[in-house]
Amino acid sequence: MALTYRRRTSAMVEGAICAAIAIVFNLLFAYVPFMGIVLNLIMPLPLVVCGMRNGMRWSIMAAVVSTVLVAMTVNPVHALFYIGVYGVMGIVLGECMHRHLPAKKLLLYASIGALVSIGINMLLALYVMGIHPVDMMFQSLDDAIPQIASSFNTGGMTAEQAKAFMSQMTEMVSMIKIILPGAMILMAPILVMINYWAARKILARTGETFPEFPPVEEWSFPPAVAIVYVLALFVIQYFQSDRTHIAYTVAANVWAICSMLLMVQGLVFTYWYIRKHNKPIWWIKVLIFVSMFISLVGLVMTYVGGYDILFDARKLREKRYAERRAGQ
Numbered sequence: 001m002a003l004t005y006r007r008r009t010s011a012m013v014e015g016a017i018c019a020a021i022a023i024v025f026n027l028l029f030a031y032v033p034f035m036g037i038v039l040n041l042i043m044p045l046p047l048v049v050c051g052m053r054n055g056m057r058w059s060i061m062a063a064v065v066s067t068v069l070v071a072m073t074v075n076p077v078h079a080l081f082y083i084g085v086y087g088v089m090g091i092v093l094g095e096c097m098h099r100h101l102p103a104k105k106l107l108l109y110a111s112i113g114a115l116v117s118i119g120i121n122m123l124l125a126l127y128v129m130g131i132h133p134v135d136m137m138f139q140s141l142d143d144a145i146p147q148i149a150s151s152f153n154t155g156g157m158t159a160e161q162a163k164a165f166m167s168q169m170t171e172m173v174s175m176i177k178i179i180l181p182g183a184m185i186l187m188a189p190i191l192v193m194i195n196y197w198a199a200r201k202i203l204a205r206t207g208e209t210f211p212e213f214p215p216v217e218e219w220s221f222p223p224a225v226a227i228v229y230v231l232a233l234f235v236i237q238y239f240q241s242d243r244t245h246i247a248y249t250v251a252a253n254v255w256a257i258c259s260m261l262l263m264v265q266g267l268v269f270t271y272w273y274i275r276k277h278n279k280p281i282w283w284i285k286v287l288i289f290v291s292m293f294i295s296l297v298g299l300v301m302t303y304v305g306g307y308d309i310l311f312d313a314r315k316l317r318e319k320r321y322a323e324r325r326a327g328q
Contacts, residue, residue: 011054015062018050022066023073026082030074041194043082044090048199051094052208059094063087084121089114093192097199103211107192114188175252178243182253186260217272220316221261226306229258263291263298265305272314 025046029039046066051059063083071079092113096106176183193213200210235251242248271284291298312318 011058014053015050015058016065018046018059019062019066019069021046022062022082023069026066026070026074026078030078041191042198043086044093044191044195045198045202047087047090048094048097048195049202051091052097052199052203053206055098056091056095059091063091081121084117085114088117088120089188089191090195093195093199097196097203097210100210103196103213106196107189107213110192110196111188114192115185118184118188174243178249178252179256182256185253186257216268217275217314218316219265219268220314221265221309223309225258225261225265226309228254229262229302229306232258259302262302262305262309265308266301266303267291267305269304269308269313270301 022043025039025043028035029043047059047063050062067079067083067087070082089110093106093110096109101109196210200212203210232251232255235247236255239245239248239251267284267288270287273279274281274284287297287301291301307313
């Protein structure tokens, strides 16, 4: 009885601490410029740690408490977004770690939980609070065009150059609007991996151990990713004159997802090549940074990834096949 009471008291204290940290994260996110960029990646972390240490019940309680207080101190919309996206992801990921699920299953379940929560969050915002979150995001993108143009000092350009620049920015924003669903799908596993990695580092100090993801050199996506990428390109070109068609929107989002996966594959292949030939490891760090900001380099990495997937350049499928044969 006494042991159970001590455990319950300990869980209550840890839940309160995690809720307090979550509130601090939200306050910094809302009121401190540029902090949101970092906190956006680790916002679920307090709930993940609470859930892993004490189970789903206590992480849900911490999420509810922090959401109520965020609604009071920041605003209800921010609180709704927090519990809908980060709260659910943190609860699911914490429970997966509490059960010590394999890394791949953990990534899958937590990503699905994050995507479902995003959908629920949008429905709540639309039907409960009368806010259309997608329209708000689109309006923010439209409002950003003049600000971006002014930051590039379009006043120093000729009339034709300024017009061409504004046209390019409008086209880029229009494409971002189209592929927004695909970007949200990609963000879910990325956030899960970041928070899982951070939680493992924190909880390792308590003696807890968790399975790692496979080494980077062994990452590989199915060949279907490259094939679907090519098919999506054909569909995009076919419906290029009618961008409002649902087939164009679907193909653009599929293409965006496959492009990112292929680029990751290309970077992984490059990392494997650098390690294999004992080249400086900072090369890959520079390449990752450059790929994020220079589209041509990112496109090259996409094609490198496609080559690696289709032709098994690292002989991973051949190795797995040989291991299965040996195990029979």
